Amino acid sequence: MISYDVLIPAYNAENTIAQLIDQIKELNIKPEKIIVVDDGSEDQTPNLIKDKVDSVITIKENKGKGFALRNGFNEFLKSNTSDYLICIDADLQHPVSYISKFVEYAEKRKSKFIIGKRDRKFGIMPFSRILSNSTTSLILSIISNQKIEDSQCGFRLIHREALCKLSLQENGFQLESEMIIKAAKQKISIDFIKIPTIYNGHISNINHLGDTIRFIRLVLSELTGRS
Numbered sequence: 001m002i003s004y005d006v007l008i009p010a011y012n013a014e015n016t017i018a019q020l021i022d023q024i025k026e027l028n029i030k031p032e033k034i035i036v037v038d039d040g041s042e043d044q045t046p047n048l049i050k051d052k053v054d055s056v057i058t059i060k061e062n063k064g065k066g067f068a069l070r071n072g073f074n075e076f077l078k079s080n081t082s083d084y085l086i087c088i089d090a091d092l093q094h095p096v097s098y099i100s101k102f103v104e105y106a107e108k109r110k111s112k113f114i115i116g117k118r119d120r121k122f123g124i125m126p127f128s129r130i131l132s133n134s135t136t137s138l139i140l141s142i143i144s145n146q147k148i149e150d151s152q153c154g155f156r157l158i159h160r161e162a163l164c165k166l167s168l169q170e171n172g173f174q175l176e177s178e179m180i181i182k183a184a185k186q187k188i189s190i191d192f193i194k195i196p197t198i199y200n201g202h203i204s205n206i207n208h209l210g211d212t213i214r215f216i217r218l219v220l221s222e223l224t225g226r227s
Helices: 017-025 045-049 065-079 098-109 127-144 160-164 175-185 208-223
Strands: 004-010 034-039 055-059 084-087 113-117 156-159 191-194
Touching: 004 017, 004 065, 017 034, 017 045, 034 045, 034 065, 045 055, 055 065, 065 084, 065 160, 065 175, 084 098, 084 160, 098 113, 098 156, 098 191, 113 175, 127 175, 127 208, 156 160, 156 175, 175 208
Parallel strands: 004 034, 004 084, 034 055, 113 191
Antiparallel strands: 084 156, 113 156
């Protein structure tokens, strides 16, 4: 069985982070290490994680999900030796049991990059999310020349070698789009696994207008040749 670590970017996640970590530790196919990046939380998140995981990266001020992920990627590449890294959000909107499905799929298909594909049906996912996800997925499909089925899902598995090839720069949620664009440039195929769509009342940190503008800026920058 392939080896993997789990990376959790967390911001004010005191209501869910301990339960998430406990669920990960109960998996049949366990990770080698669990890394949490505390992105300037102002609640009890730091106290809840300090004795529960293998590595905690503390960012004093909230810098954004992309910044947190990039710090986690650096830790994984420099200090850990597992084959794969799984990213999962801290809000329990990703089904932890599906981590095993990601690992099994990667081992069977020799996948380098896998993203969760949520059901975008109206009534399951909020309309604003359906609209933004459908639009960004279409744009990224055109740019990457492969079908991107869910551009915004943060539940992802990526191989160490593939991650090394991605020169990532974004600090916000748009980093997840940047990963797709940069992977396509490196001829890394992206696979998708169907996962349940879960909304548990957690307040999103997404700024729809601001992040839309940043997504447009990212796309224009990549199309005009930013490395």
